[in-house]
Amino acid sequence: MNTAITIQNLKKQFGGVEIFQNFHAKIEEGEITTVFGPNGSGKSTLLNILSGIIPKDSGNIHIKNFDLSKFSYIFQNYRDSLLPWRTNFENVALPLQLRGRTKDEINKEINELQKIFRISFGWNSYPYELSGGQQQILAFMRALITRPEILFIDEPFSALDYENNLMLRNSLQKYHQKYRPTIILITHNIEEAIHLGKNILVLSKKPTTVIKTIDNTTTYPRTADFLKMRDFHLTKEKILSIFQKTLAI
Amino acid sequence: MKKNIILGPAIILILWAVVAKLQLIDPFFLPDPATTIKKIVALIMSRTIEIDIIATLLRVGTAFGISLLIGLPLGLLFGTSENIYRSFEFIIDFFRSTPATALFPLFLLIFGIADTSKIAATCFSATLIIIFNTAHGTMRAKQSRLRMIRSMGATRFQIFYTILFWESLPQTFVGLRNALSTSLIVVIITEMFIGTTHGLGKLIIDSQITYEIKTMYAIILLTGTIGYLLNLLFLGLEKNLLHWADK
Numbered sequence: 001m002n003t004a005i006t007i008q009n010l011k012k013q014f015g016g017v018e019i020f021q022n023f024h025a026k027i028e029e030g031e032i033t034t035v036f037g038p039n040g041s042g043k044s045t046l047l048n049i050l051s052g053i054i055p056k057d058s059g060n061i062h063i064k065n066f067d068l069s070k071f072s073y074i075f076q077n078y079r080d081s082l083l084p085w086r087t088n089f090e091n092v093a094l095p096l097q098l099r100g101r102t103k104d105e106i107n108k109e110i111n112e113l114q115k116i117f118r119i120s121f122g123w124n125s126y127p128y129e130l131s132g133g134q135q136q137i138l139a140f141m142r143a144l145i146t147r148p149e150i151l152f153i154d155e156p157f158s159a160l161d162y163e164n165n166l167m168l169r170n171s172l173q174k175y176h177q178k179y180r181p182t183i184i185l186i187t188h189n190i191e192e193a194i195h196l197g198k199n200i201l202v203l204s205k206k207p208t209t210v211i212k213t214i215d216n217t218t219t220y221p222r223t224a225d226f227l228k229m230r231d232f233h234l235t236k237e238k239i240l241s242i243f244q245k246t247l248a249i
Numbered sequence: 250m251k252k253n254i255i256l257g258p259a260i261i262l263i264l265w266a267v268v269a270k271l272q273l274i275d276p277f278f279l280p281d282p283a284t285t286i287k288k289i290v291a292l293i294m295s296r297t298i299e300i301d302i303i304a305t306l307l308r309v310g311t312a313f314g315i316s317l318l319i320g321l322p323l324g325l326l327f328g329t330s331e332n333i334y335r336s337f338e339f340i341i342d343f344f345r346s347t348p349a350t351a352l353f354p355l356f357l358l359i360f361g362i363a364d365t366s367k368i369a370a371t372c373f374s375a376t377l378i379i380i381f382n383t384a385h386g387t388m389r390a391k392q393s394r395l396r397m398i399r400s401m402g403a404t405r406f407q408i409f410y411t412i413l414f415w416e417s418l419p420q421t422f423v424g425l426r427n428a429l430s431t432s433l434i435v436v437i438i439t440e441m442f443i444g445t446t447h448g449l450g451k452l453i454i455d456s457q458i459t460y461e462i463k464t465m466y467a468i469i470l471l472t473g474t475i476g477y478l479l480n481l482l483f484l485g486l487e488k489n490l491l492h493w494a495d496k
Contacts, residue, residue: 051400053396053399053400068402069402071400072401073397073400075393075396075397077393080391080393080394081393081394081396081397083394083411083412083415084493084494084496085415085418085493094401094411095401098401098402098407098411126492126493126496128493128496
């Protein structure tokens with residue numbers, strides 16, 4: 001496996017509470033790695049440390065060929081991260097506008113993305129006029145318009161209804177199949193973790209370590225039918241037993 | 250309850266009419282609303298008041314404009330750097346609580362008895378209100394939005410014009426409306442006490458001195474109406490510009 005991100009012996013404390021201790025992980029290049037763990041296990045903190053928003057206490061993090069312009073982060077609270085004073089178009093265009101790209105270039109990129117994401121809103125309306133699902137699509141498109149090589153996604157589906165959730169999982173897979181970025185996707189939902197992840201990191205409670213990395217070799221695209229298949233259920237059982245052991249449920 | 254803009258003024262007018270009718274206050278010192286409104290109409294019809302309205306509005310407009318030009322950039326600057334704001338916080342809060350009207354002698358000394366000192370005193374009050382509100386609006390920018398824009402590698406200047414400026418606007422507008430009413434009040438007071446040839450404040454003090462009580466109330470009511478209309482103008486602007494606020 002080609003490793004895009006290596007984390008060695010990561011340590012982080014917050015107000016005397018040990019969040020990460022001897023945290024080791026490897027993230028495979030060009031694949032989707034899902035991170036599954038209990039609430040409060042520091043999943044979001046992990047992404048924030050990796051992206052440099054929060055400093056680490058000690059340990060080594062190596063990201064292959066890291067370049068901020070080839071990196072995107074989709075935050076958990078899409079409502080807050082979209083800018084309500086900008087139209088839908090201006091929101092998606094934002095990262096490219098910051099880089100001084102022309103409107104024609106931006107339009108071209110948006111058209112490319114529209115082949116993957118189904119849009120049912122006007123580009124000249126505002127995010128607050130959209131439903132939660134549509135807002136999340138907007139946040140996804142804004143992050144993907146730069147064609148990132150590394151993409152961090154924090155709980156992207158947690159605020160969506162099941163239909164929108166499945167639709168967005170589908171679009172994300174399509175995008176990944178086409179552009180092959182390295183993706184770390186955080187979730188507390190076991191179904192999402194198995195549905196999307198080629199590798200699934202199962203985290204412990206605080207102080208957090210990776211209990212196990214599970215390979216999930218089912219080929220993409222994984223439709224909703226995958227959720228009914230034996231492979232899915234076997235993987236789910238495997239994760240559940242690991243989880244039960246560590247959490248003593 | 251359904252919105253009803255007539256209700257508030259109606260209650261005041263009815264209370265006023267009752268107090269006047271029952272003669273709870275000597276009618277010489279509190280004429281009834283009908284007489285006062287008739288007086289306003291007469292004043293406006295005679296057109297002699299136009300020059301005073303224009304004089305007052307010009308002072309308010311000039312003072313508000315200058316305060317905006319000074320206060321907005323300073324507020325934004327203070328808001329973008331908490332350290333700068335903390336360094337100036339004492340001065341802002343100290344002078345915000347100091348009545349500009351009490352400092353008239355100082356303003357007269359520095360700017361003379363012409364319009365300049367009236368406008369300077371007004372600017373003093375209005376600018377501080379604008380700085381305070383704009384700075385606080387900027388400082389309250391959502392952290393999640395700042396994290397988002399930083400993760401895109403935006404420069405400080407880009408962060409300012411894509412996020413901070415916009416985040417400040419709702420609170421800035423609260424400040425602007427506040428500064429506008431304060432400007433009107435301070436201009437009227439300066440006209441009353443520093444003296445001038447024309448202005449609503451001068452008319453109020455003149456009618457007080459000559460016991461033209463009806464005229465005095467008529468002009469006070471007129472001033473309030475002007476203040477209300479200015480506020481309405483700003484609300485309209487706000488509704489258009491800040492359609493996204495609180496969403």
